[in-house]
Amino acid sequence: MAAGEPHRRLVRTAGDGPVSNWDPVRTRLTNGLTLLQQRNAASAAVTISLSVPAGSAFEPRDKAGLATLVARGLMRGTERRDKMEIGEVLDYRGAHLAGSGGRHTAGLVAQSRAEDFEVLLELLAESAYQPVFPETEVDKLKGDRRTALREDEDDPATVVMHAFRELVYPRSHPYAQRIRGTLSTVESITADDVRQFHARHYRAGDALVVIVGNVDPGLVREAVERCLGPWSDDPPGIGFRAAQVSIPDAVELGAVTRRVIEMPDKSQVDIALGHPSIRRDDHRYYAATLLNTVLGRFAMGGRLGRSVREDQGMAYYTYSTLQAGLGPGPFLVRAGLQPEHVEPAVASILAEIERIRSEPVGDEELDNAKAATIRSLPRTLESNEGIAGVLQQIELYDLGLDYLERFEGLVGAVDTEAVAEAARELLHPDAYGLAIAGPYREVGNT
Amino acid sequence: MKIVEGVHDTRLPNGLRVLVRPVHTAPLVSVWCWYHVGSKHEQAGLTGISHFVEHMNFKGTRNISREQLKVWIERAGGTWNGYTWIDQTTYFETLAADELELALRIEAERMGECLYDPKEFESERTVVLAELQGNRNRPEYELNIDVTAAAFRMHPYRWPTIGWQSDLETMQHQDLVDHYRRYYVPANATLVIVGDVEADRALKTVESLFGGLEPGAPSLPPAVREPEQRAERRVVVQRPGTAAYLQVAYRAPAFTHQNFVPLLLADAVLSGGKGINLWSGGFGRNARTTAPLYEALVESELVVAVSSALLPTEEPYLYEISATLREGIEHGQVERALFDALARVSEHPVPEHELRKAKNQVLASLAFESERVTEIGHQLGYFATIATLEDLERLPQRVEAVSAEDVRAAAEEAWRPESRTVGWFVPQGMDP
Numbered sequence: 001m002a003a004g005e006p007h008r009r010l011v012r013t014a015g016d017g018p019v020s021n022w023d024p025v026r027t028r029l030t031n032g033l034t035l036l037q038q039r040n041a042a043s044a045a046v047t048i049s050l051s052v053p054a055g056s057a058f059e060p061r062d063k064a065g066l067a068t069l070v071a072r073g074l075m076r077g078t079e080r081r082d083k084m085e086i087g088e089v090l091d092y093r094g095a096h097l098a099g100s101g102g103r104h105t106a107g108l109v110a111q112s113r114a115e116d117f118e119v120l121l122e123l124l125a126e127s128a129y130q131p132v133f134p135e136t137e138v139d140k141l142k143g144d145r146r147t148a149l150r151e152d153e154d155d156p157a158t159v160v161m162h163a164f165r166e167l168v169y170p171r172s173h174p175y176a177q178r179i180r181g182t183l184s185t186v187e188s189i190t191a192d193d194v195r196q197f198h199a200r201h202y203r204a205g206d207a208l209v210v211i212v213g214n215v216d217p218g219l220v221r222e223a224v225e226r227c228l229g230p231w232s233d234d235p236p237g238i239g240f241r242a243a244q245v246s247i248p249d250a251v252e253l254g255a256v257t258r259r260v261i262e263m264p265d266k267s268q269v270d271i272a273l274g275h276p277s278i279r280r281d282d283h284r285y286y287a288a289t290l291l292n293t294v295l296g297r298f299a300m301g302g303r304l305g306r307s308v309r310e311d312q313g314m315a316y317y318t319y320s321t322l323q324a325g326l327g328p329g330p331f332l333v334r335a336g337l338q339p340e341h342v343e344p345a346v347a348s349i350l351a352e353i354e355r356i357r358s359e360p361v362g363d364e365e366l367d368n369a370k371a372a373t374i375r376s377l378p379r380t381l382e383s384n385e386g387i388a389g390v391l392q393q394i395e396l397y398d399l400g401l402d403y404l405e406r407f408e409g410l411v412g413a414v415d416t417e418a419v420a421e422a423a424r425e426l427l428h429p430d431a432y433g434l435a436i437a438g439p440y441r442e443v444g445n446t
Numbered sequence: 447m448k449i450v451e452g453v454h455d456t457r458l459p460n461g462l463r464v465l466v467r468p469v470h471t472a473p474l475v476s477v478w479c480w481y482h483v484g485s486k487h488e489q490a491g492l493t494g495i496s497h498f499v500e501h502m503n504f505k506g507t508r509n510i511s512r513e514q515l516k517v518w519i520e521r522a523g524g525t526w527n528g529y530t531w532i533d534q535t536t537y538f539e540t541l542a543a544d545e546l547e548l549a550l551r552i553e554a555e556r557m558g559e560c561l562y563d564p565k566e567f568e569s570e571r572t573v574v575l576a577e578l579q580g581n582r583n584r585p586e587y588e589l590n591i592d593v594t595a596a597a598f599r600m601h602p603y604r605w606p607t608i609g610w611q612s613d614l615e616t617m618q619h620q621d622l623v624d625h626y627r628r629y630y631v632p633a634n635a636t637l638v639i640v641g642d643v644e645a646d647r648a649l650k651t652v653e654s655l656f657g658g659l660e661p662g663a664p665s666l667p668p669a670v671r672e673p674e675q676r677a678e679r680r681v682v683v684q685r686p687g688t689a690a691y692l693q694v695a696y697r698a699p700a701f702t703h704q705n706f707v708p709l710l711l712a713d714a715v716l717s718g719g720k721g722i723n724l725w726s727g728g729f730g731r732n733a734r735t736t737a738p739l740y741e742a743l744v745e746s747e748l749v750v751a752v753s754s755a756l757l758p759t760e761e762p763y764l765y766e767i768s769a770t771l772r773e774g775i776e777h778g779q780v781e782r783a784l785f786d787a788l789a790r791v792s793e794h795p796v797p798e799h800e801l802r803k804a805k806n807q808v809l810a811s812l813a814f815e816s817e818r819v820t821e822i823g824h825q826l827g828y829f830a831t832i833a834t835l836e837d838l839e840r841l842p843q844r845v846e847a848v849s850a851e852d853v854r855a856a857a858e859e860a861w862r863p864e865s866r867t868v869g870w871f872v873p874q875g876m877d878p
Contacts, residue, residue, distance in 0.1 A: 042471035042472070043817055044813050044817070045813065045814055045817065083735060084735065084736060086735070087734065087735025087736040088736050090734075090735070091718065091734045091735065091736045091737070091803055091807065092802075092803045092806060093806055093810065094719060094806045094807035094808070094809065094810025094811060095810070111814065112810070113810055113813060140747060143747060143750070143772055143773075144750040144751075146773060147689055147750040147770060147771075147772055147773055148750065150688040150689050150773065151688060151689045151770070153688050154585065154687050154688040154689065155583070155584070156583055157583075265685065265686035266582075266583045267578075267579035267580070267582040267583055268576060268579035268580045268582070268583050298516075298517075298520055299513065299516030299517050299520050300516055306513070309573065310512065310569075311569075312569070313568070313569030313570060313571075313572040313573050314572065314576075315573070315576060316573055316576035316577040316579075316580050317580075336576060336579075336580045337576065338572070338575070338576055338579060368517055368520070368521050371520075371521040371522075371523070372520040372521060372523065374523070375521070375522060375523025375524075375542055376520075376523040376524070376525070377523070378472050378473055378474055378523065378542070379474060379523065379524075379525060379540060381472070382471075382472045382474060382817075382818050382819070383817060383818055384817075438583070
């Protein structure tokens with residue numbers, strides 16, 4: 001296989017020739033907070049991310065949207081500074097600090113010039129553990145969210161994903177939940193709900209801080225100790241990975257389900273077709289990833305792109321995705337289509353899924369997928385954000401700090417038989433959910 | 447990192463300009479090929495042809511099939527793409543540095559040897575139309591198209607880069623072939639190489655692959671000049687929708703005009719500094735918390751988001767402000783608050799602290815947006831095509847040299863009521 005260079009050549013330090021600088025260091029503060037740091041001497045900037053197990057999977061169903069509101073509210077005022085004072089510190093330096101949340105984790109990401117590192121860290125720290133969530137700010141956040149939800153209703157790409165998740169996961173499953181909530185759940189959220197969620201889920205002992213950039217490692221440790229050391233360990237946490245919520249299994253679908261959301265005033269139809277798949281720690285993960293690459297990623301949409309977009313010209317975009325997470329995330333195919341192409345495109349997608357299950361993937365096709373997966377790492381590791389993202393994944397999925405050294409071996413070891421087995425076991429062309437949103441009318445509907 | 451530092455700037459005998467910038471921070475190279483042709487070079491009836499040609503130029507060449515092109519790049523760990531805009535069209539590959547020759551071979555073939563199979567043309571027409579339909583699913587897109595069309599009466603900046611649907615439906619195969627042959631020539635192109643390469647060796651490879659191509663001729667700017675705008679223009683788009691939007695566009699100076707940098711700082715004062723990289727973006731970002739635009743519109747709970755942009759263009763284009771209204775708020779209210787905020791910047795020189803803040807933001811953005819080889823390659827090619835490398839290099843000094851009075855004067859000149867176009871998107875059922 002031509003793919004893959006030795007890991008040692010993945011990253012280089014500026015001007016030093018082919019020397020690896022992949023040398024992340026993990027430290028645990030006395031309050032239990034986990035710090036991962038990686039110097040990037042080629043950068044003029046620094047990226048800091050702070051994550052806690054406080055995503056939407058932790059919120060009650062009737063308060064859907066709470067976790068993301070909490071994350072967005074972190075910088076709206078702290079015990080030491082109000083929103084405008086925080087803004088002034090950031091704005092004077094051209095720095096950025098933003099809160100956001102996903103299904104598993106939530107937190108803050110900050111970026112500044114390397115020389116502003118300490119000021120930025122101080123601000124991020126107090127936003128993480130000393131936010132006050134003023135009533136007026138919570139009301140404003142809710143108002144923003146209401147408009148955002150109204151915009152979502154008008155966006156076929158968002159509507160189709162909501163419908164898809166509701167089709168393929170049980171109502172009570174965390175992966176069926178709308179992470180931004182609904183108009184009624186958001187309306188019911190109070191400032192007290194926000195404060196309580198924060199108090200319960202933002203714990204020093206469960207937090208992960210990742211710092212990547214051109215900052216001296218000694219200075220990083222000292223500054224983190226100073227800014228985040230005082231974060232109380234009461235109640236104590238149990239660690240970023242251990243505190244993650246347990247995501248239940250999904251239920252096998254057993255049949256085809258289909259839902260059309262008619263949006264007659266739109267111009268293009270969005271579709272999502274698929275079903276729940278595997279967890280990140282499934283032994284078939286690398287085979288499934290390569291399978292997905294062949295089917296719907298490699299060279300612009302893989303086999304699907306070739307068939308639906310290139311050969312038949314039916315879509316502006318089509319691709320597949322495998323979102324293996326702490327729980328059984330979905331495998332799904334997305335496409336943007338003109339209304340008259342919906343049925344033939346769905347037929348083509350199913351035919352490609354059927355074909356990859358019945359005919360083995362060829363050696364060359366698999367080699368291509370492996371090469372693309374392994375050799376694209378230097379691009380990911382070129383930026384501070386890219387490195388920080390990899391480190392966060394390593395911690396979340398317990399992959400080990402030597403993961404990148406093992407990565408080529410893990411991907412390289414997958415053979416065509418393992419991919420064929422993954423295709424047979426993990427793709428279900430006779431039991432999937434299909435959501436369609438846009439100017440499309442189901443045949444038979446009047 | 448200074449973008450222009452260490453650039454080897456060469457022109458081949460056939461007119462192809464080649465910029466090589468060694469950067470040894472990662473085992474990567476980014477190759478960008480820029481053509482000085484965009485939607486402003488198009489004629490009525492053929493709008494969108496530059497973008498359509500861009501699509502066709504991914505469909506295979508004499509020696510590299512459509513499939514091989516993507517397979518080879520991605521096998522090399524690479525990413526690739528292209529875009530068409532008002533002044534230019536570009537293609538790039540960022541991949542393992544030892545695959546530089548592959549990227550150059552692809553770009554050389556793209557310049558001279560694209561196939562233009564008639565069957566592929568018809569199938570790609572559907573794809574381009576699907577892209578247009580996808581855009582039209584978004585109300586902000588519809589509003590932007592109508593505001594831009596109203597802001598220009600004569601200049602081809604008025605039509606959308608993707609083209610009008612009627613033109614895309616009627617365009618002929620030969621139209622595309624003619625457009626390709628006219629503009630995809632060395633004399634109208636700039637090739638940029640940034641990454642872990644040795645300049646002399648890279649240049650030799652370029653010479654061997656591109657040296658034999660016929661020179662062709664550089665593109666000509668549009669003959670028409672946009673007449674001065676002498677009265678405010680208004681557009682109301684009423685369509686089904688769930689949220690209301692406002693967009694205001696002022697006529698703005700070209701990148702090389704002396705007022706561009708002062709206006710860039712006026713924008714930074716008004717809503718936050720953004721830099722000038724269209725590829726890495728930052729233009730859609732919400733106004734900064736301490737900026738007057740945030741205070742006037744977001745803090746006052748009139749809108750949920752507001753952003754502004756002064757884009758670097760070859761000819762005078764637009765300064766645009768876009769807002770998403772809160773439920774129950776009327777467009778007129780937002781407009782009044784917006785115009786008051788603009789007046790705060792254009793009527794009095796900004797305090798020294800605010801000016802310093804604006805400069806810090808712009809300078810930090812310039813640094814953030816040129817960290818990766820792909821971004822550096824983009825900036826070198828973009829500005830070599832619409833201006834000069836000196837203009838790009840001098841930008842930080844020009845930012846530093848701007849005074850509070852320069853900012854005020856540039857804002858006053860640009861933000862005149864008679865040079866603006868105001869657009870409302872009103873969801874049907876809601877009275878304007």
